[in-house]
Amino acid sequence: MTRTLFRWRTFACGLLASAVLSSGPVHAQEASAAPAPAAEAAKTPTLEELAADLADIQAYINNGARVTEAGKSKIAGPGPGHNAWQMVSTALVLFMTLPGLALFYGGLVRRKNILSVIAQCMGIAGLVTILWWACGYSLSFGAGNAFIGDLTYKFLDGVEPGNVGAGYHWISDSMWAMFQLTFAIITPALIVGAIAERMKFISVLLFTAIWMFAVYFPFAHMVWAGSGLMCGPLNPDAAIKAIDFAGGTVVHMTSGWSALVLCILLGKRRGFGKEPMAPHSMVLCSVGTGMLWVGWYGFNAGSALGADAIAANAFTTTTLAAATAGFVWAVLEWILRGKPSVLGFCSGIVAGLVVITPGAGFVTATSSVIIGVLAGAVPYFAVAYLKNWLGYDDALDTFGIHGVGGTLGAILTGVFADERANSVVAGLKDGLLVEQFKAIGLTIVWSVAATVVIALVVKALVGLRADPEVESQGLDLAEHGEAGYE
Numbered sequence: 001m002t003r004t005l006f007r008w009r010t011f012a013c014g015l016l017a018s019a020v021l022s023s024g025p026v027h028a029q030e031a032s033a034a035p036a037p038a039a040e041a042a043k044t045p046t047l048e049e050l051a052a053d054l055a056d057i058q059a060y061i062n063n064g065a066r067v068t069e070a071g072k073s074k075i076a077g078p079g080p081g082h083n084a085w086q087m088v089s090t091a092l093v094l095f096m097t098l099p100g101l102a103l104f105y106g107g108l109v110r111r112k113n114i115l116s117v118i119a120q121c122m123g124i125a126g127l128v129t130i131l132w133w134a135c136g137y138s139l140s141f142g143a144g145n146a147f148i149g150d151l152t153y154k155f156l157d158g159v160e161p162g163n164v165g166a167g168y169h170w171i172s173d174s175m176w177a178m179f180q181l182t183f184a185i186i187t188p189a190l191i192v193g194a195i196a197e198r199m200k201f202i203s204v205l206l207f208t209a210i211w212m213f214a215v216y217f218p219f220a221h222m223v224w225a226g227s228g229l230m231c232g233p234l235n236p237d238a239a240i241k242a243i244d245f246a247g248g249t250v251v252h253m254t255s256g257w258s259a260l261v262l263c264i265l266l267g268k269r270r271g272f273g274k275e276p277m278a279p280h281s282m283v284l285c286s287v288g289t290g291m292l293w294v295g296w297y298g299f300n301a302g303s304a305l306g307a308d309a310i311a312a313n314a315f316t317t318t319t320l321a322a323a324t325a326g327f328v329w330a331v332l333e334w335i336l337r338g339k340p341s342v343l344g345f346c347s348g349i350v351a352g353l354v355v356i357t358p359g360a361g362f363v364t365a366t367s368s369v370i371i372g373v374l375a376g377a378v379p380y381f382a383v384a385y386l387k388n389w390l391g392y393d394d395a396l397d398t399f400g401i402h403g404v405g406g407t408l409g410a411i412l413t414g415v416f417a418d419e420r421a422n423s424v425v426a427g428l429k430d431g432l433l434v435e436q437f438k439a440i441g442l443t444i445v446w447s448v449a450a451t452v453v454i455a456l457v458v459k460a461l462v463g464l465r466a467d468p469e470v471e472s473q474g475l476d477l478a479e480h481g482e483a484g485y486e
Contacts, residue, residue, distance in 0.1 A: 052067060052068045052073075053073075053074050055067040055068075056068055056073050056074065056075055057075070059169070060075060060079045060081075060082075060170055062308070063082055063168075063169065063170060063304075063305075063306035063307070063308035064169065065169050066169055066170075076164075077162045077163075077164060077172075078161075078162070078164055078170060078171055078172040078175070079169075079170030079171075079306075081307055082168075082170040082171055082305070082306035082307055082308075083170065083171050083172055083175060084307075085302070085306065085307040085311070086167075086171045086172070086175045086176070086179055086302065086305065086306075087175060088298065088302075089179060089297075089298035089299075089301065089302025089303075090175060090178050090179045090182055090298065090302070091298065092294065092295045092296075092297060092298025092299070092302065093179070093182035093183065093186065093295060093298045093299050093302065094125075094182045094185065094295075095291060095294070095295040095298070096182075096186055096291070096292055096295030096296065096298075096299065097121055097124075097125060097182070097185050097186045097189050098121060098122065098125060099288070099291060100288050100291030100292040100294075100295050101121055101186065101189055101190070101288065101292065102117060102118045102121040102122070102288070103284045103285070103287050103288030103291065104284075104285055104288025104289055104291075104292055104346070104350075105117045105121070105192060105193050105196065105288070105396055106118055106281075106284055106285075106288070106484075107279055107280065107281040107282060107283065107284030107285030107286070107287075107288060108193075108196075108279040108285050108343075108395075108396045109196050109197055109279070109280065109395070109396070110197065110277060110280050110474070111280040111281070111484060111485055112473070112474025112475070112476055112477075112483075112484075113196065113197045113474050113475050113476060114280065114281075114284075114476065114484035114485075115475075115476040115480050115482055115483070115484045116196075116197070116201070116474075116475035116476055116479060116480065117192060117196055119201060119479075119480055120189070120192045120201065120204050121189050121192065123201065123204070123205055124185065124188050124189045124192070124204070124205070124208050125185050125189070127205055127208060127209060128181070128184050128185045128188065128208070128212060129181060129185065131209065131212055132177075132180075132181045132184055133155060133156055134154065134155060135151060135154050135155075136184060136212060136216075136217055137153055137156060137159070137177050137180065137181070138150065138151050138152055138153035138154050139151070139213075139217040139218075139221065140180065140184075140216075140217050140220035140221050140224075140225065141153070141166065141177075141180070141220070141221065141224070141225050142221075142225075143225075143226075143227055144221065144225075144227060145227065146222065146227060146228060146229040146238075146239065147218055147221065147222060147229055148217065148218050148221050149217070149221045149225060153177075156174075156177060159173050159174055159177050160173055160174065161173070161174040161175075167179070167180075167305055168305035168306060169306075170306060171305055171306065176305075179302065180220070180224075182298075183220075183247060183250070183251060183299075184212070184216060184220070186251070187216055187247075187250070187251045187254065187255050188208045188211060188212065188216065188255065190251070190252070190255040190256070190259070190398055190402055191208075191211075191255050191258055191259045191262065191398060192204065192396075192398075193259065193394075193395060193396030193397065193398035194259035194260065194262060194263040194394045194395060194396065194398040194399060195259070195262055195263050195266050195395065196395040196396055197269050197395060197471070197475065198266060198267075198269050198270070198395075198465055198466055198471055199266060199464060199465060199466065200462070200463060200464065200465065200466050200479070201475070201479045201480075202462050203458050203462055203463060203464050203465075206458050206461065206462055207262070207454055207455065207458045210454045210457065210458070211258065211450070211451070211454055214450040214453075214454060215254050215258065215446065215447055215450050215451075216250075216254065218446075219249065219250045219254055219443065219446075220250055223242070223244050223249055223250050223439075224244075224250065230242045230244075230249070230438075230439050230442070232428050232435065233424045233428070240435055240438045240439050240442070241428055241431075241432075241435045242410075242414075242432075242435045242436050242438065242439035243358070243362060243413060243417060243424070243425070243428060243432070243436075244358045244410070244413070244439070245300070245303055245314065245357070245358055245359060245360050245361040245362055245413075246299055246300045246302075246303035246314070246357045246358065246360055246361070247299070247303075247357055247358065248354075248357050248358025248359075248406050248409040248410045248413065249358065249406065249410055249439055249440070249443045251357070251406070252354050252357060252402040252403070252405060252406025252409070253402075253403065253406040253407055253410065253440070253443045253444070253447065254443060254446075254447045255398065255402055255403075256398055256399050256401070256402035256403025256404070256405070256406050256407075257399070257403050257443070257444050257447040257448055257451075258447045258448070258450070258451040259394065259398040259399050259402070259403065260392065260394065260398075260399040260403055260448075261447075261448050261451040261452060261455070262451055262455055263392055263393055263394050263395070263398075263399070264392050265452070265455045265459075265464070266455075266464055266465055267393070267465065268392075268393035269393055269395065269471070270468060270471050270472060272393050277395075279343065282342050282343060282346075285342075285343065285346055286342060286345075286346055289345075289346040289349055289350060292349075292350060292353065293322055293349055293353065296318055296322070296353045296357075297315055297318060299353075299357065300314045300315070300317075300318045300353075300356070300357060300360040300361070301314040301315040301318065301360070303360070303361060304361055310361045310421075310422055311361075313360075313361060313364075313365075313421050313422070314360040314361040316365050316368070317356055317359070317360050317361075317363055317364075317365060317367075317368035317371075317421075318353065318356055318360050318368075320365055320368040320369050320372060321352040321353070321355065321356035321368045321369070321371050321372035321375060322349050322352040322353045322356070322372070323349070323352070323372070324352060324368075324369050324372025324373055324375075324376065325348045325349060325351050325352025325353075325355065325372045325373070325375035325376035326345045326346075326348035326349035326352060326376065327345075327348070327376065328348060328372065328373050328375075328376025328377055328380075329344050329345065329347055329348025329351065329376040329377075329379075329380050330344040330345045330348060331376075332344075332376065332377060332380050333380075336384075344380075347379070347380075347383065347397065347401060348375075348376045348379075348380070350401055351375045351376065351379040351380070351401050351405045352371075352372050352375040352376065354375070354379075354401055354402055354405035354406055354409060355371055355372075355374070355375035355379075355405045355406075355408050355409040355412065356368055356371055356372070356375070356409065357406070357409055358406075358409045358410050358413045359371065359409060359412060359413035359416060359417060361421065361422055362413060362416075362417040362418065362421055362422050362424070362425055363412075363413070363416040363417060363418055363421055364416075364418050364420060364421050367416035367418065370416070371409070371412050371416065374408065374412065375405060375408065375409075378404060378405075378408050379400055379401050379404050379405045379408070382399075382400040382401075382404040383397045383400035383401065386400070386404075387399075387400060407440055407444075410436050410439065410440050410443075411433070411436060411437070411440070413436060414432045414433035414434075414435070414436035414437075415433060417429065417432060466478070466479070
């Protein structure tokens with residue numbers, strides 16, 4: 001009896017929802033409009049139409065493909081709930097760069113260089129946005145070929161807020177473009193950490209502009225576009241059937257390996273190893289870490305492209321991995337160096353967020369804890385020991401956390417991806433780890449080679465490094481005419 005009542009209640013709700021959807025949009029500003037004449041009233045829907053409407057409602061609730069064609073559906077445009085989550089996620093990812101990354105990096109440099117880091121983050125945000133509007137989105141997600149998109153969507157032509165399908169079934173094409181823009185903004189901004197306190201502002205901008213075309217746009221296309229070379233979930237003809245939920249290769253590996261090459265070519269900071277270069281404000285760094293953690297939910301859970309179970313899983317795995325890695329990093333410091341530092345907690349949390357990123361929507365909760373343990377340990381040894389052994393000056397440990405962490409995350413995604421977390425994995429599980437290694441190899445080789453060439457071009461055009469006097473004085477006053485502290 002209870003089941004029968006439930007079925008009738010469900011059917012009645014469906015009919016009611018269909019009636020509401022069939023009535024057309026209702027807005028506050030239309031409340032005073034005169035009712036339509038009886039002759040113009042909508043005709044009573046047929047049972048077939050009601051069934052199609054109900055099927056679309058069920059598809060919307062489940063964040064699945066709509067049953068009727070978008071142009072004929074009563075909910076032809078973006079679905080309010082899923083689209084709202086996409087708006088929130090987009091804001092959260094932007095929040096990661098400004099102010100999250102700016103404060104995280106700003107607190108780690110010396111006080112004379114804090115504004116230079118903030119200016120670089122802001123400058124990159126503006127520059128990348130303009131490039132994205134002009135052609136970056138189109139090169140990333142236009143049909144194109146396996147390596148790069150085309151110019152179909154230049155100046156965002158055809159990217160309309162009322163259209164859906166460019167990103168997913170129920171989110172606005174405009175929100176998809178803006179969501180992906182925030183990823184494009186933070187990726188080159190991560191490189192700032194490796195070259196902090198010594199690279200000229202004009203050089204950072206010029207390097208970023210060329211790097212977006214040479215590295216980011218191609219990798220966004222190869223990994224996430226339907227025709228992409230490495231897009232296992234969407235491209236049945238992909239040469240490399242890898243998976244990357246939210247940017248392990250696209251964001252963290254490209255930026256991390258490029259950062260390593262650039263900091264080596266740039267050279268060490270003046271006085272490196274001879275004078276103290278401790279973070280000037282762990283308070284700012286800690287605040288920035290918290291902002292990054294909060295923003296990362298948009299990064300990872302937002303990559304589900306809807307408020308569904310996969311988003312909930314990504315939210316869960318992100319939380320578990322970040323917290324576990326932060327704890328493990330600090331404990332390792334405690335054991336090996338005598339004290340658990342706040343910097344250790346911050347670094348571990350960010351490392352956990354980085355490592356879980358490519359697998360956030362593909363792995364289970366328990367797997368994410370294991371990933372968190374490894375994320376707290378492997379990048380720790382890269383930062384604490386590998387950097388000293390090899391002697392490079394990665395000022396804020398971009399390579400140790402994002403390069404090493406992103407690579408580790410791509411590998412662990414191949415190990416722990418589980419169809420219980422995401423049904424997409426079922427068709428790709430066989431040989432997945434090998435495919436992940438192929439994607440890793442291509443990402444490293446491409447990023448390293450492109451960065452060498454771009455750095456040499458920028459050096460020839462405007463130079464790379466600030467003058468010794470400027471570097472000694474601090475970049476804030478010399479390049480921006482301001483001081484972070486009076």
